[in-house]
Amino acid sequence: MLAIDLTGKRAFIAGVADDGGFGFAIAKALAEAGASICVGTWPPALTIFQNLLERGKLAESLKLAGGRSMEFERIYPLDAAFDTLDDAPAELRESKRYKERGDFSIAGAAARLREDFGESGLDIVVHSLANGPEVKNALLDTSRRGYLEAVSVSAYSNIAMVRQLSPLMRPGGSFLSLTYMASERVIPGYGGGMSSAKAALESDTRTLAFEAGRRHGVRVNTISAGPLASRAASAIGLIERMISYTRANAPLTRELAAGDVGATAAFLASPLAAGITGSVIYVDNGYHAMGMGVEGPGTVNGER
Numbered sequence: 222m223l224a225i226d227l228t229g230k231r232a233f234i235a236g237v238a239d240d241g242g243f244g245f246a247i248a249k250a251l252a253e254a255g256a257s258i259c260v261g262t263w264p265p266a267l268t269i270f271q272n273l274l275e276r277g278k279l280a281e282s283l284k285l286a287g288g289r290s291m292e293f294e295r296i297y298p299l300d301a302a303f304d305t306l307d308d309a310p311a312e313l314r315e316s317k318r319y320k321e322r323g324d325f326s327i328a329g330a331a332a333r334l335r336e337d338f339g340e341s342g343l344d345i346v347v348h349s350l351a352n353g354p355e356v357k358n359a360l361l362d363t364s365r366r367g368y369l370e371a372v373s374v375s376a377y378s379n380i381a382m383v384r385q386l387s388p389l390m391r392p393g394g395s396f397l398s399l400t401y402m403a404s405e406r407v408i409p410g411y412g413g414g415m416s417s418a419k420a421a422l423e424s425d426t427r428t429l430a431f432e433a434g435r436r437h438g439v440r441v442n443t444i445s446a447g448p449l450a451s452r453a454a455s456a457i458g459l460i461e462r463m464i465s466y467t468r469a470n471a472p473l474t475r476e477l478a479a480g481d482v483g484a485t486a487a488f489l490a491s492p493l494a495a496g497i498t499g500s501v502i503y504v505d506n507g508y509h510a511m512g513m514g515v516e517g518p519g520t521v522n523g524e525r
C-alpha cells in the first residue's frame with residue numbers, strides 16, 4: 222500500500238495560535254502521518270493559545286484518527302518580523318507579551334531547535350503566517366510602511382526561515398509555505414500590499430528551491446489555498462464573500478476544508494514528493510483554472 226509515512230520525522234510549523242487555520246490543520250495531518258510537531262507562535266497570541274491547550278478547550282480538535290491526541294513537542298515564541306533579537310525595537314522587547322519570552326526572533330527559534338534536537342533534528346518546516354497591517358486598505362491607498370511590513374512579515378520571513386533552518390534539516394528536508402491567488406489575479410479587498418507579498422512569496426519559492434536545493438538538498442514549495450474563514454482571514458473582513466463566490470464559481474462546489482490543505486502538505490513533506498520542488502500547488506477546488514464565473518442561476522452548457 223502506498224502510504225504517507227512520516228514516522229521519525231520532526232516538523233516545525235510557524236504560525237499556529239488556535240485550531241482554526243491552515244497551520245493547525247497541517248500539524249494534524251503531519252501528526253496523523255507519524256511526525257512529531259513543534260510550533261512557532263506569535264508572542265501576542267501565545268498566552269491565550271497555551272491557556273486554551275491547558276484548559277482542554279482544544280481537546281476535540283486535537284483528536285487524531287484511532288483515538289490518539291495530537292501533542293506539541295515544543296511551542297516556541299516566534300515573531301517572524303525579526304531575524305535576530307537585536308532587530309526588535311527595545312520598546313517591544315520590554316513590552317508585557319514579549320518580555321519573558323526569551324529570543325523570539327527567527328534566529329532564536331533556530332537556536333532553540335538546535336539546542337533541543339541537535340545539529341540535524343528537523344525534516345519539515347511550514348511557514349503558515351502572514352500579516353499586513355493595512356490589509357483593509359486598497360493597494361492604491363497603502364502607505365510605504367504598511368506595504369513593506371506586509372512583505373517583511375509575510376514573504377521575507379520565509380527567506381529568513383529557509384536560510385536559518387536549512388542547516389538543521391536532515392536529508393530529504395522539505396519547506397512549505399501558504400500563498401493565495403491574489404498574487405496573480407485581482408481579488409478586490411485583499412489589500413495593504415498582501416497581494417504583492419504573496420507574489421513575492423511565490424517567486425521566492427522558485428529561487429529558494431534552486432538555491433537551497435543546491436546548497437542543502439532541501440525542497441521548497443508553496444500551497445495556493447482557497448479561502449478559509451481562519452482568524453487571520455476573518456480580519457480581512459470579506460472572507461465570507463470570498464468563500465461563497467469561490468464556491469459558486471469553482472469547478473468543484475464542495476466546501477474547501479483546512480484538512481484538504483493538511484493532506485496535501487503531508488504529501489509534499491513526504492518522500493512521495495521527492496521530485497517536487499519550486500512549485501505552487503493549488504488546493505482550491507480548481508478555482509484558479511477559471512477565466513469567467515458562472516453568473517446567476519441557470520446553466521452554462523448544461524453545467525450547473
Ligand SMILES: NC(=O)c1ccc[n+]([C@@H]2O[C@H](COP(=O)([O-])OP(=O)(O)OC[C@H]3O[C@@H](n4cnc5c(N)ncnc54)[C@H](O)[C@@H]3O)[C@@H](O)[C@H]2O)c1
Pocket residue numbers: 235236237238239241242243244245262263266299300301302348349350351352374399400401402445446447448449450451452453454
Ligand atoms: N485563510 C485563507 O483564506 C487563506 C488562503 C490562502 C492562503 N492563506 C495563508 O495561510 C497562512 C495561514 O493563515 P490562516 O488563514 O490559516 O490564518 P491563521 O490565523 O491560522 O494563521 C496566521 C498566523 O500568523 C501568525 N502571525 C501573524 N503575524 C506574525 C508574526 N509577525 N510572527 C509570527 N506569526 C505571526 C498569527 O498569530 C496566526 O497564528 C497565511 O500565510 C495566509 O496568508 C490563507
